[in-house]
Amino acid sequence: MTLGSRFAHELAELAVPWQAGEPPDPRLLVLDEALAGELGFDPAWLRTRDGVRLLVGAGVPRGATPVAQAYAGHQFGRYVPRLGDGRALLLGELVDADGRVRDLHLKGSGRTPFARGGDGLAAVGPMLREYVVSRAMHALGIPTTRSLAVVATGQTVRRETLLPGAVLARVASSHLRVGSFQYARGAGDVRLLRRLADHAIARHHPGAAGAERPYVALFQAVITAQASLVARWMLVAFVHGVMNTDNMTISGETIDYGPCAFMEAFDPATVYSSIDRGGRYAYGNQPLAAQWNLARLAEALLPLLHEDEEQAVAVAAESLDRFPRQYHAAWTAGMRAKLGLPDDLDPTIAAPLVDELLALMQSGRVDYTSFFRALSVAARGHAEPARRLFPDPAAIDDWLTRWRALGPDADAMDLVNPVYIPRNHLVEEALAAAADGELAPLERLLDAVTAPYRERPGLERYAAAAPPDFGAYRTFCGT
Ligand code: AMP
Ligand code: MG
Numbered sequence: 307m308t309l310g311s312r313f314a315h316e317l318a319e320l321a322v323p324w325q326a327g328e329p330p331d332p333r334l335l336v337l338d339e340a341l342a343g344e345l346g347f348d349p350a351w352l353r354t355r356d357g358v359r360l361l362v363g364a365g366v367p368r369g370a371t372p373v374a375q376a377y378a379g380h381q382f383g384r385y386v387p388r389l390g391d392g393r394a395l396l397l398g399e400l401v402d403a404d405g406r407v408r409d410l411h412l413k414g415s416g417r418t419p420f421a422r423g424g425d426g427l428a429a430v431g432p433m434l435r436e437y438v439v440s441r442a443m444h445a446l447g448i449p450t451t452r453s454l455a456v457v458a459t460g461q462t463v464r465r466e467t468l469l470p471g472a473v474l475a476r477v478a479s480s481h482l483r484v485g486s487f488q489y490a491r492g493a494g495d496v497r498l499l500r501r502l503a504d505h506a507i508a509r510h511h512p513g514a515a516g517a518e519r520p521y522v523a524l525f526q527a528v529i530t531a532q533a534s535l536v537a538r539w540m541l542v543a544f545v546h547g548v549m550n551t552d553n554m555t556i557s558g559e560t561i562d563y564g565p566c567a568f569m570e571a572f573d574p575a576t577v578y579s580s581i582d583r584g585g586r587y588a589y590g591n592q593p594l595a596a597q598w599n600l601a602r603l604a605e606a607l608l609p610l611l612h613e614d615e616e617q618a619v620a621v622a623a624e625s626l627d628r629f630p631r632q633y634h635a636a637w638t639a640g641m642r643a644k645l646g647l648p649d650d651l652d653p654t655i656a657a658p659l660v661d662e663l664l665a666l667m668q669s670g671r672v673d674y675t676s677f678f679r680a681l682s683v684a685a686r687g688h689a690e691p692a693r694r695l696f697p698d699p700a701a702i703d704d705w706l707t708r709w710r711a712l713g714p715d716a717d718a719m720d721l722v723n724p725v726y727i728p729r730n731h732l733v734e735e736a737l738a739a740a741a742d743g744e745l746a747p748l749e750r751l752l753d754a755v756t757a758p759y760r761e762r763p764g765l766e767r768y769a770a771a772a773p774p775d776f777g778a779y780r781t782f783c784g785t
Contacts (some may be wrong), residue, residue, distance in 0.1 A: 307346065309398025309410065311371035313480075316505055319498050320486065321373035326363025326395055327416030327426070329473070331460025335430070335745065336437055336752075336755040341452050341477060344402050345410075352455065357771050361455045362473045363395055363415045369396045374418035378492055379485035380602055382586055387492050389485060389552050390420030393427060396481060396571050407509060409481050410454075413474040416565040421742075429469040430458055431737045434748065435618045436474055436563040438736065440730045443560055447710025448538045449531075450560040451478040464648050470741070478559055484599050485552035487606040498565035503610055519621075521610035526625050527624050529600055531558025533629055536596045537636035541644065542587075542724065543674040547579040547781060549587050549595045561612070565781035568727045570771050571671035572664065576729075578781040593637075597629045643722045644678050646685055663705060673771040678723040685716035724758035728767065730776030730779045731772040 314321045334357075339349040351357045359365030366372060374391040381389075395418070397410045414428025414437075437453040444450050454475040461471040482505070490499045500521075507514045507524050510531075517523035535558050546553075547565035555561050565579035574590025582588075587595055604611075604622035612618035617782065641660050642651060667677060672695045680692035688705055693699035728751065736748040754768035761769075772779075 307367055307400075309367050309370040310407070311369075311373075311398050311507070312407075313375070313396060313399065314371040314373045314723060317498075319495070320376045320489065320502070321371075321396075321494065322376065322390075322419050323371055324374045324418050325372065325393055326365045326412060326473075329362050329457070329459030329461055329471070331458075332358050332362050332364070332473075333458045333459050333460070334361065335434065335456045335472070335740070336748070337455045338441065338453060338570075341454055344404075345400050345408065345454070345477065346403060351691065355374075357722055358457055361475045362457050363397055363412045363460065364483075366397055374396045374420055375481060375486070376420070376489050377483055377485035377552050378488040379550050380488075380599070380687070381484070381550045381552070382582070384582075385696075387486075388489070390489075393417065393419055393420040394441070394781070400477075401671060406479065406524075409475045409476075409478045411478060411481055411501045413476060414459075414471065415473050425463065427459075427461065427463045427471050428474065428644055429463045429465060430456070431469065431741060432564070433472040433474040434737055434740055436476075438733055438748065438752060438755065439563045439566060440476075440560070442758065443544070443753060445756045445758050446538075446542055446724060446727075447559050447769050448544075449535055450541070451476050451555075452469050453477075456645055459555075468541040470629070478561065479557045480506075480555070481554040482506050482509070483552050483561070484554045484603045484606070485550075486556070487603055488551060491606040499606070500610060503607065506556050518763070519611075521607060522625065525604060525607055525611065525622070526628065528556055528558070528603060529625060529629050530632055532596050532600060533632035534558065534636045535560065536593050537640055539592060540637055541590070541640040542727065543572070545576060545578055545587070545589045546592065547577075547582065547587055549592065549599065551599045554596070554599045567730050567779060567781055568675070570673050570675070570729065572667040572674045573671065574668070576778055579782045580782050593630075593633050596627065596633075600629060601626055640722075644681075644719065645709065646682065646716060646719040647712055647739060648715075651712065659705075659709060663709075666702055666705060670698070670701060672696055675724060675727050676771060678719075679769070681714075682716040682719040682723065685710065685714040685719060721759055725761045726754040726758045727769045728755050729768075729770075729772060731776045732768060 342349040372395045376390045378387050379389045394413045400408050417426030433456045437456050440453045457473050459471040463469045463471040490502045511527035512525035514520050553562040567578040569576045576589040577585045608618045609620045684692045736751045739747040754765050
């Protein structure tokens with residue numbers, strides 16, 4: 307196995323060669339065998355001592371150049387010129403079975419020169435959480451970084467309490483972020499910025515290379531990828547929780563599962579993150595937050611967009627204007643599919659129908675995932691499961707009658723409305739058991755959420771909303 311070091315060599319200004327820590331007692335907790343196979347690994351080998359040493363970065367192939375990547379970022383609107391991988395490393399690049407270049411990356415592998423006050427470590431719970439949620443997102447068909455494995459290190463991590471440590475091995479089409487471009491721009495070296503943009507084009511948006519203005523094409527490709535991504539989040543009620551510019555990829559993959567959560571009762575104001583006091587990254591604000599981040603990317607790219615600054619600003623603004631339209635088109639098409647309605651349905655019929663439904667769901671605090679799944683049952687003539695989700699079931703009757711008159715396709719709906727998502731109470735339950743050394747609940751949850759559209763007998767509790775005593779859910783980041 308060879309690990310490429312193209313990023314490390316082509317963009318040395320953004321790469322600090324670094325070595326992972328040596329965990330005292332590494333033990334493999336979970337491994338995505340299918341992903342291992344895609345990457346050309348023998349899963350059985352990854353379970354051996356040498357395999358696990360690779361998964362924590364203690365034993366890397368000869369010739370590899372692990373690096374901590376430099377990036378900047380706006381965190382909750384505040385610019386931080388130097389963030390970077392404080393507890394992560396890019397081990398190198400792999401070519402997968404389909405010939406695509408993928409990053410192999412570690413999180414929790416020890417302090418780096420970017421660690422600032424941090425300990426460079428990660429705890430088992432949050433790394434397993436990223437593992438479960440990213441596997442669920444992938445199974446839902448949503449672009450995401452992937453989780454290859456979580457290895458317990460045998461080291462203790464000090465948070466509010468003492469916790470067992472872990473390293474997550476993560477795979478992505480790259481770890482380039484909006485913050486990578488902000489860092490390069492901040493370095494004041496246009497040639498570096500151009501090399502970074504060329505690298506991003508080659509890796510993610512090769513079509514841009516042949517465009518008349520390749521860097522404008524790159525920017526527009528990122529806009530399109532993010533508009534589609536955030537629409538996909540919204541359609542499954544995913545709340546990312548920390549959409550800082552360092553957590554937004556150039557590839558259009560979801561990255562950094564810190565304080566994320568799936569919303570249950572429908573309410574656009576929903577926030578889970580304990581540090582998001584102003585609700586900046588509330589469910590309903592995500593499209594705007596993405597557009598704000600893309601404006602920061604435009605600022606970073608400005609010298610490449612046009613030689614004349616005024617014209618560069620005009621091109622950036624014109625491109626950014628596409629975001630709301632592209633987002634809306636992606637979301638509207640997705641919502642129509644969730645309702646089982648044809649693509650060519652008159653928008654003057656579809657739009658008010660959707661608006662009215664969302665208003666009813668919000669006022670009834672209806673479980674988003676359960677409702678859309680119950681709706682295909684209603685399309686087949688049994689409205690009761692959908693009605694029951696409303697505190698006043700009669701409130702949805704008139705809507706259901708008008709919707710059914712449009713002839714929704716129930717089978718098509720079951721292919722886009724998941725039965726199983728990683729519900730917060732189930733994730734917490736699985737992580738609590740894992741903390742006691744009991745991995746079976748986590749495996750059962752993974753079993754449900756990695757085939758989210760296929761309803762299976764015996765998995766009813768994985769489709770049900772949190773019990774009322776679960777209370778208001780709070781999540782934490784940087785853990
Ligand atoms: P995040 O909120 O996880 O995206 O991280 C934001 C920044 O904080 C990144 O630069 C991380 O590398 C850094 N960071 C988070 N946790 C730690 C830690 N325990 N030790 C060192 N750096 C950290
Ligand atoms: Mg991050």
